[in-house]
Amino acid sequence: MFPFLTRPRIIFCAPESSTFFSSFLAHPTARPKTPSPVNQLLSSNMVAHHSFMLLSLAALALGSPFGELQQRAEPRIQQRAACAGNTATTRSKWCDFDIKSDYYTGQHPNTGVTREFWLELTDSVKLAPDGVPRYAQAFNGTVPGPTLVMDWGDDVVIHVTNKLTQSINGTSVHWHGLHQKDTVLSDGVVSVTQCPAVPGTTQTYKFKATNYGSSWYHSHFALQAWQGVFGGIIINGPASANYDEDVGMVVLSDWGHKTPDELWHQAETQGPPTLENALINGMNVYGAEGNQTGKRWETSFESGKSYRVRLVNTAIDTHFKFGIDNHTLTVIALDFIPVEPYEATMINIGMGQRVDVIVKADQAAVASDFWMRAIPQSACGTIQMAKNTRAIVHYGASKGVPATTGHTYVDACEDEPLEKLKPIIRIDAEEATYQQLKIATAGVNAKSVFRWYLNSTTMELDWSKPTVSQLANNASVAFSNSNAVMELPEADKWAYVIIQTNFGVAHPVHLHGHDYSVLAQGSGAYQPGVTKLITTNPMRRDTAILPAAGHLVLAFKTDNPGAWLMHCHIGWHTAQGFAMQFVERRSEMFSKNIINNNDIEGLCEPWRTHVGKHNIKLEDSGI
Known part of the structure; x- marks a missing residue:
């Protein structure tokens, strides 16, 4: 069984107090001069060399026995003084680098700064983000967890303490979209790059922030991420258009009044369940007009200023279209890839994806209050309150309720159009050295539960025998079919993967350790010699949509030795085996000391003891 929240041995007990609160504790030289916004740890003007931060419980006080979330403090992100060249009128500059610096070839800062963070993962966190009570697991007591803010070129050290003593869950944390160049053991994927960390222990992840932009971190242990175990990441760096202020993360998520663990049996026997609600920055209302619980997230704009908004979709099974009534969005980045700016009124954001936009506050003549909308798309998940996922943008000191009308849109599970997406850093896709065609299908296995298959293989890994452990114990190990491994032995070659499906379900496909070039994306089957491939500066992403009954052709350069997972980012589908992995340049993992058995066994030996x-028992794909 899943070692989750609904089994008798791991039922949540209510904490003694139904109120939890936050304190921002930092090394004296690292404390901001102004109060820290809730759930944001600002990196501005903090330290010249080391930054020490303790991420503690965030200020979301709840009444007894449950209460509504209090309004979050305004999450403005302050710019660090370290890169004086980056101003409101020169956002493309960053210290001695700029928006065209090719970080793929090592053109990135080495700041000499170590950002150090502490995260605690606990059970029995009582939440009512839409006014309806539910227990959750959470980092530092909040959902979303604290936003981790760092600078391009920083060294990052993150200590994760597992305090899941009631649920006895293991855990791991994946830093979504971070390349983890030569640091595969910090990618945070159970059964691939580590064994789960057991309750009562602290695991330390170390990596360098070689790319920049907006992302998130989340558990990569079964469905734990959607129990509430996620938060935002901001890596300050250059931008492809100017703006005045940084609003920070705007986190989009779906939300059930039952936990994913409680819904798992339904998901694997009947199909994805309907969830009650969706949230913006952890808040929304629920219920019929006039009888609603909860509160909406609110922010304010100053007329005439421009604002950077960092969107991330953390949902388990919901694709959103996002817009702000009467306003135009200027898109400047998708995932961690800066693009030539383009304008849109509504944008697509699939599960695991990020989109950075700039909004000009130029509508004061129209109204003082506007709806911010995140609209679940009906063909990609089902939300009861689908038309009510809204937040409020006020102009100035106004606190009114908006009366604005939303932009028109087509309900569809799709990416932003490829023809609009022009990466600033130009990279052409070269001829394939490695190529595989993967057909995605679904079926019922011998245990009469749904599983997803790629070429008739559903991923089944073992928490106690991660891929890196198998390699460390036997450098020439031959992996079983259920490990779903594609070997990439040569350096700096190109791998092409063609994924297609006849099923009428779209899938957001996420690759670890790399961005990939999107060479083709469309309906119907891929046809060699007929399907047009974009090889001249194609859009790069770490998560792109495989269209329903369609195809996705992706390509990446083998420039990062490690074991890298690729999977559908619909949580149910990941758990049901829609995944494969790349073992890239295995010999160099040893010659460069990228993996070693002592580090791996430091987690695996306690985990095996814990399991015994x-x-x-493992009942899902193992990731």
């Missing part, structure tokens, strides 16, 4: 003690 509690008789924990």
Whole structure:
């Protein structure tokens, strides 16, 4: 069984107090001069060399026995003084680098700064983000967890303490979209790059922020991320258009009044369940007009200024279209890829994706209050309150309720059009050295539960025997079919993967350790010699949509030795085996000391003991 929240041995107990609160504790030299916004740890003007931060419980006080979330403090992100060249009128500059610096070839800062963070993962966190009570697991007591803010070129050290003593869950944390260049053991994927960390232990992740932009971190242990175990990441760096202020992360998520663990049996026997609500920055209302619980997230603009908004979709099974009534969005980045700016009124954002936009506050003549909308698309998940996922943008000191009308849109599970997406850093896709065609299908296995298959293989990994452990114990190990491994032995070659499906379900496909070039994306089957491939500066992403009954052709350069997972980012589908992995340049993992058995066994030996003690059984794909 899943070692989750609904089994008798791991039922949540209510904490003694139904109120939790936050304190921002930092090394004296690292404390901001102004109060820290809730859920944001600002990196501005903090330290010249080391930054020490303790991320503690955030200020979301709840009444007894449950209460509504209090309005979050305004999450403005302050710019660090370290890169004086980056101003409101020169956002393309960053210290001695700029928006065209090719970080793929090592053109990135080395700041000499170590950002150090502490995260605590706990059970029995009582939440009512839409006024309806539910227990969750959470980092530092909040959903979303604290936003981690760092600068391009920083060294990052993050200590994650597992305090899931009631649920006896293991855990890991994946830093979504970070390349983890030569640091595969910090990618945070159970069964691939590590064994789960057991309750009562602290795992330390170390990596360098070689790319920049907006992202998120989340558990990569079964469905734990959607129990509430996620938060935002901001890596300050250059931008492809100017703006005045940084609003920070705007986190889009779906939300059930039952936990994903409680819904898992339904998901694997009947199909994806309907969820009650969706949230913006952890808040929304629920219920019929006039009888609603909860509160909406609110922010304010000053007329005439421009604002950077960092969107991330953390949902388990919801594709959003996002817009702000009467306003035009200027898109400047998708995932971690800066693009030539383009304008849109509504944008697509699939699960795991990020989109950075700039909004000009130029509508004061129209109204003082506007709806911000995140609209779940009906063909990609089902939300009861689908038309009510809204936040409020006020102009100035106004606190009114908006009466504005939304932009028109077509309900569809799709990416932003490829023809609009022009990466600033130009990279052409070269001829394929490695190529595989993967047909995605779904079926019922011998246990009468749904599983997803790529070429008749559904991923089944073992928490106790991660890929890196198998390699460390036997450099020439031959992986079983259920490990779903594609070998990429040569350096700096190009791998092409063609994924297609006849099923009428779209899938957001996420690759670890790399961005990939999107060479083709469309309906119907891929046809060699007929399907047009974009090889001249194609859009790069780490998450792109495989269209329903369609195809996705992706390509990446083998420039990062490691074991890298690729999977559908619909949480149910990941758990049901829609995944494969790339073992890239395995010999160099040893010659460069990228993996070593002592580090791996430091987690695996306690985990094996924990599994034996509690008789924990694996019932999903293992990732």
